[in-house]
Amino acid sequence: MNTTRRTFMAAAATVAATNAGASPAVSAIPKLVHHVFFWLKNPDSKDDLARLLQGLRTLSKIETVRASHFGLPASTEKRDVVDNSYSVSEILFFDDLEGQKVYQDHPVHKKFVEDCAHLWERVVVYDAISV
């Protein structure tokens, strides 16, 4: 087996971690999901929204962050169980608890809080570990 073939086999194994039927662009989701919802003090301020998103994007640089998703309420069907009152959704994916701890204590995370905490009036965090 030549080097190209071996490298292809490794890449193929990664892609094979994808859920059955899933798009080939998606592989296994990391185990620890850190999902944070922010409610802005000024929910109608586009500047504040842009500032918060800009701050959030710096967090992806932290070395234990495996992937990230920054979002807004999606225009899915309105139902009693759907909470679409938040301003911004931040999801960071980690391999494990240790990775999340490195992030919590990281200077880039601390700077984000220092720079942006004045923008929000409420934050709710959900940490979920895959089972």
Place this chain on the structure above:
Amino acid sequence: MNTTRRTFMAAAATVAATNAGASPAVSAIPKLVHHVFFWLKNPDSKDDLARLLQGLRTLSKIETVRASHFGLPASTEKRDVVDNSYSVSEILFFDDLEGQKVYQDHPVHKKFVEDCAHLWERVVVYDAISV
């Protein structure tokens, strides 16, 4: 370029969609995140928890579900902003709003609700679209 080489190039392009610095096992997260939190009626019942998880896992079969993450509260640091009161976290990832709609109306989803709705006392759904 032979077929193996071309296939490798395609696989490599997929892996290159990974966040900078991320593990090669993670590629781009789909745009639409559907995150559901369940609070069981009997939060201490391991049987009820197992039944709910078994039901949830059937949802991954729905063709528009690009990836899934089923989890429990992670033992991250206790902080005022962290809500760890829920029993089960379900995250389904879709490419777009249409994919999520197909899931909502899908017989597999309807059967899940029919089989499992008696298990929970509260559900909160957050739908976030990447920005």
